[in-house]
Amino acid sequence: MGWLELIQKAKWLLDLGALLMEVAHDLAIEDGIDPAEFDRKVKDAEIDRAGSIDEALQRLRARLAKA
């Protein structure tokens, strides 16, 4: 394992830590969410999901063009 891989793994750990902190913060919910607010969150999640998938497919297409 070289320096690059070590740095990549350290970054992976930091990313994971940040994600878990974010999830832990969001999970500090004690009550239910109002249905309208819940629907808005579901829609936001769907838009974010579509966006991140689209970006991932774009990166794969760029990789294919350069492969």
Place this chain on the structure above:
Amino acid sequence: MIAWLTAHWGTIALVLGVLISLLNAATTHWSEHTGLVKWLLYIADALSIIRSKGTSGSVLGNAKLPLVPTGSTGIVDGKHLAWLLLPALLLSGCCSTARCYLARGLVAVQACDKIAVPAIEKSCESAVDACPKGTAPEKCPGYVDCAKRFSAYKASMDVIGRELGAANKALHDVGVK
């Protein structure tokens, strides 16, 4: 029993950490195995602070970060380990209301996106690399397969989110908090 576990969780974690590390150091790399053994050794490798037998290299090569499995060959990416941590987070605190669990479920769905999308992309890279340079995406079987996997993932998670929303509304309408 639960009170004892709660009072001694630090000692338990330390003992388990040492045992898992020793197990990992004494066994061959997880990628050399198949089936359940592969998965168990993968988890042990991820949780170990010592590299598994037969994978040593330079001094730097012996460095081992916890929660990051060693080796790049195999069926899994390191980020899959985070899947194991999500249920633990979900169970880390009890809700005071029933609909709170639905709200936490939605948080878990959103967290899954941040883990699963990059993991699927990572697993697709080698399939895309197998196609000749300049191939049209729709003519590259690896790319087409990945697009289908993304599509299936999105459809599944969209349905889960909407069902959580529907359950939340139904419980709200009958007065459940």
